[in-house]
Amino acid sequence: MSTPVTLENIRRAPKVLLHDHLDGGLRPQTVIELARECGYRDLPTHDADDLGTWFADAADSGSLVRYLETFGHTVGVLQTRDAIVRVAAEAAEDLAADGVVYAEVKYAPELFTERGLGLDEIVTAVQEGFRLGEKRAAAAGYRIRVGTLLCAMRQNDRGREIAELVVRHRDTGVVGFDIAGPEDGFPPTRMLDAFQYLRDNNVHFTIHAGEAFGPASIWEAVQRCGAERLGHGARIIEDITFAEDGTAELGRLAAYVRDRRIPLELCPASNLQTGIAKTVADHPFGPLAKLGFRVTVNTDNRLMSHCMPSTETATLAETFGYDWTDLERFTVDAMEAAFVDYDQRRQIIDDVIRPAYAKLKAD
Template identity: 75%
Template sequence: MPTPLTPEAIRSAPKVLLHDHLDGGLRPQTVIDLAEESGYQGLPTTDADQLGTWFRDAADSGSLVRYLEGFAHTCGVMQQRQAMVRVAAEAAEDLAADGVVYAEVRYAPELFQEGGLSLDEIVDAVQEGFRLGERRAAEAGRTIRVGTLLCAMRQNERSLEIAELAVRHRDSGVVGYDIAGPEAGFPPTKGLDAFEYLRQQNAHFTIHAGEAFGLPSIWEAIQHCGAERLGHGVRIMDDIKIDENGTAHLGRLASYVRDRRIPLEMCPTSNLQTGAATSIAEHPIGLLAKLRFRVTLNTDNRLMSHCSMSSEFAALIDAFGYGWADLQWFTVNAMKSAFIDFDDRLSLINDVIKPAYAELLA
């Protein structure tokens, strides 16, 4: 008989995470410690449990101002080198403890320069932290590999600068590039020179698209900028019509995304907070997975969304009745879509992921 889908079994199953923000995943106690060390003022509370609840409630509030205030606090305490090292190390440890065997964690270096650090110093500190976290995880009997994505903020004018930074550090664990921030009014084509540079350098990139803005954002990200993956991409549903018989009819853009196997970095709990759906059961991930888009499951912001990969899997199990074969499908999708070498992806799929799920299914 297959292993029961208990919380412990789900946590032990190997997982792959492609969309996780470093500044959205701090431990509440770490926020408090770093605020005290740096003299940062303004935390709503210095009780770790209460602070964790505050972050979740702010993200659930429906108020963009309150939601962004949470990131003001996390970024505010991450302006010193040792803070960046600690946060990255703990991220790797926490993900490994949740069964994640490969993760791509992203952040925007330009947000962490208030303490005088250069962009290169910031990247070096984060990479040091991830390697430290990997070693600590190994000492605890868990194996994880962490790759880094560097984000440029769409509303700023530093896209090419951050793309060059990503290429400069790609031999030290930076595996790709992204743009983040508000979609409305800041289309991906504003950073077209960065994407052209990345293509010339044979570098990987994903683009936040189709989260807060609709199909034009997705179309531009793919057709103008050449995105290899779509961050969120939930609004691809706008190009899928369901007839009275329940049959799905894909428009040309949705068909193109599915035909080309363009990965969707979907983050269900986070998407509920931003209004993409009112419940997990109504989230587009159910239909998109059924239609066999290249769907991947992700956390987005573990602190703000009070989630983990295990809790996201558990939510899908409850909503859609998924079993181990479905969880393996999501995991293999993500590993196929990672920005590391083909041989490394294949090794993790064949030597780690499939054997573990075969045991769970047996």
């Protein structure tokens, strides 16, 4: 008999996170304290429990206006160096306590410049925070390595500038590049010069695609821009035809994504909020995993979606009947898709992930 696949045991199992936004994962109490320190006066409440509920309710409302309002508050309190260091450190601590052994946390530096911070100052502050959080986690008995992805906002014209920022900080823990923001109306091909610059400099990048827009966005991200991973990518399911008997016929794009083993950074709780599926049982994760796509389990925005890697994993396990072998597969696939160097990936897989899951399956 193996160890039961419960939330408590999943929390102790090593996990890998590839898609988590820094400004979407603040602790409610931290938002309140930072607002007080910087004079931000627009919070809906100053009670931590009530604020956490407000964020979740606003994100669940189905209203894009209310959903975006949540980020107005978190970004609003992330405009000073000390605030950025604190939030990054707490993110590393919170993820480590949830059993995450490797995480790639992303943010858009251009959003944190309202009070005069320069882009390089912002990146340095985030990196300081992550290293501090790693040390605090280690002191508490947890092991985590955090890599950083810098995002350019699709609706702005700063892709090349942010790509150059990645290259300048690539030796301090910035492991890659992403683009975020409104997908519909702002195709990734608007930033072709940035992606070419990244390739010229041997830099890894993922692209948000297949969340708010369908397969056409995924096609552009993969075939025109050269994305190594797909941020979300859930709507690749729209290029698959399912017969009444359950058999599936993959379209040419879906087949290419699967055959090339392009990782999908799936975020079930967030995807339900944005309308990709009505329930977890309807989420594309189940059929995509069954068809052999390289699926990974992610949180997107922990505060807004009221989730952690362990809760996302536990919900999927309960919904689709996954066992430790399945969860090990998703974890190893995520680690192999990480943008950190090969030696570190192998070390985490061979020395941390494999032994832990072997024990879970054997006990």
